Every structure is written in structure tokens, then in C-alpha cells.
Amino acid sequence: MKHIDNLLVEGLAAKAAETERLRLNHNFHQDASDTLQRMLNAVEPGSYVQPHMHMDPDKREAFVILKGTLLVVEFDEAGGITDHIILNHAQGCFGAEIAERTWHTIIALESGTVVYELKDGPWDPADDKYFASWAPSEGSGEGEAFIQRVLDDLGVII
Secondary structure, eight states, rough: OOOOHHHHHHHHHHHHHHHHSSSSEEOOOOHOOOOOEEEEEOOOOOOOOOOOEEETOOOOOOEEEEEEEEEEEETTTTOOEEEEEBBBGGTOOEEEEEEEOOOEEEEEEEEEEEEEEEESSSTTTTTTTTTTTTTOOOSSSSSHHHHHHHHHHHHOOO
């Protein structure tokens, strides 16, 4: 049995806050070939996840909030926002599932945010994510401005 408890969640959140990318995974799946990828994903405010989709092979992705607050956003082909949800226990919003071939990103709205993430496998870095050309690349220095535009468009204040 794999336990998900406060010790694991709090420890992962603390480690994520110290990383350059401000996020960190804790994998439960045995290896990349597993057909169901299962992990904790700790994400801090300011971490930029470039909008992407999973296709060829098609993969669904789901997020279930364990701690903190996470904004999940879907986009159309041109980068317009088509849907969003703020995951937070106090608000009664616990999870979201992203369909295959759907542009999406996640944005932490609270320090210490941790989600349980599930995604169809296997994982192959060569075809896992197709990044949106209309969004800045991770590490380009433009991620923070992109995040702020999304928050402004949705009227979300951190």
C-alpha cells in the first residue's frame, strides 16, 4: 500500500518551494512504461507550466486537490480561454479531468499546493506533451507575464 499523508504532502510541498521550477513530482507508478501514471504534483505560485496537450498517443489527465488552491485552465487552438476551475477544498471544488487533445495549464494560487495527478501512460518524453506555439516557452522569462494575463482575463487575484 502506498500512503498519502500529511508527512508526504507537506514534505513534497516544502521541497517544491526550493526548486528552480517551483514544482516537484512524487511518482507512484513503477516506471515510464506503466499504462497509468500516478503522482503527487506540488506546485508553487510563480511556477509556469507552458500550455500543452497530450495527443499521438491521446492521453487524459486528471487533478485532485489535496492541499492549497490550483487553477486549471483549458484553451482553444488560438489560446483563448474556454474553461477553468479553481480547485480548493473550502470552495467544494475537488478535481478536474482534461480530455485528450485539449490545450491546458495549471497555476498554483496558494503556496504549498499539492494535487494527486493521474495521466494515461506510458510516459515518453518524446511525445508526452505538445506545447502551444501561442504561449511562451518555459525558461523564456515570459511565463510570469503569461500567468498574469490568464489571471487578469479570469478576474482571479492571488
